[in-house]
Every structure is written in structure tokens, then in C-alpha cells.
Amino acid sequence: MALLNCPECGKEISDQALSCPHCGYPLQQDSMVVVVKKKSPGRGFGIAGLVLGILGVVYSWVFLLSAITGNIQKEMVYFNIPPLLMIAIFGILALVFGIIARKQGHKATKSSAAITMGIITIAACLAILLIAIL
Ligand SMILES: [Zn+2]
Structure with a gap:
């Protein structure tokens, strides 16, 4: 049993209720519509994209700034190419997930x-x- 908001008065009610106990609004047909509307399609993709994006931005920019300021030796940049590729994939996934989420109306x-x-x-x-190359 899940809770949803009455489309008439906005109070929380059971999705099994035939009518809203607060205002008497008939629910059986409308409750299905409300449940479908509540589940935002693309939400998982949006959140996954956001998390991967944050990780990617933080890691890549800390690394980039370290490389620019000379805190990391050029040789170290070479050694870090495998983790960097992983972070680049994070970035690509964030981009793709974001596009999917947007297309699904998130x-x-x-x-x-x-x-x-x-x-x-x-x-x-x-x-x-x-x-690293230059
Ligand atoms: Zn109500």
C-alpha cells in the first residue's frame, strides 16, 4: 500500500481508498493517473547522471588544476591515464544519462x-x- 496525495485537497491518502477520507473526492480512476504521474520517468537516469557528473567534475578538475600548477609531474600524468579514462567514461555516462533523463521528461x-x-x-x-602529450 502506498500513499499518494488527493488531487482535490492535496492531503495524503491510501492508494487503496475509494474516495478521499478528508474531502470525499472519488479516487478509484484518478488514483491510477496520480500514481503514474508521481513516478517521474527518467529519474534513475537523472540521479545516476548527476552522481557520475559530480564525481567526474571533482576528480578531473582537481587533477587538471594539479597538472597545470605543476603539483603533479608530467610522468605522473602518464601513470594516471587509466583512472582518467575511467573518469572520462563517467563524464560520457553522465552526459548520456542526462540526455536520456531529459528525453523521458525528468x-x-x-x-x-x-x-x-x-x-x-x-x-x-x-x-x-x-x-600529458605535449
Ligand atoms: Zn481530498
Whole structure:
């Protein structure tokens, strides 16, 4: 049994209720619509994209700034290419998940944040690779 909000008065009610105990609003047909609306499609993708994006941005930019300021030797950048590739994949996944979430109608702000962080992560990884190669 799940709780949902009455479409009429907004109070929490059982999804099994035939009508709202607070205002008497008839529910049986409407409750299905409410349940479907409550489950935001693409939510999992949006959250996964956001988490991967945050991890990617933090790791890649800490690394990039260290490489730029010379806190990490160029040789160390080479050694760190395998973890960097993983972070680049995080960024790509964040981008893809964000796009899927947006297409499935998930909250635009979260989807856009995942997409943006994915791009920032990929850009940072490319910049680090350039530093390693040059
Ligand atoms: Zn009600």
C-alpha cells in the first residue's frame, strides 16, 4: 500500500481508498493517473547522471588544476591515464544519462546539470590528455 496525495485537497491518502477520507473526492480512476504521474520517468537516469557528473567534475578538475600548477609531474600524468579514462567514461555516462533523463521528461534542471557536468568532465579529461602529450 502506498500513499499518494488527493488531487482535490492535496492531503495524503491510501492508494487503496475509494474516495478521499478528508474531502470525499472519488479516487478509484484518478488514483491510477496520480500514481503514474508521481513516478517521474527518467529519474534513475537523472540521479545516476548527476552522481557520475559530480564525481567526474571533482576528480578531473582537481587533477587538471594539479597538472597545470605543476603539483603533479608530467610522468605522473602518464601513470594516471587509466583512472582518467575511467573518469572520462563517467563524464560520457553522465552526459548520456542526462540526455536520456531529459528525453523521458525528468526535471530539466537535474538533467541539464548532469549533461553540463558530463561535458565539463570530458573537457577536463581532454585537457589533461593534452598536457600529458605535449
Ligand atoms: Zn481530498
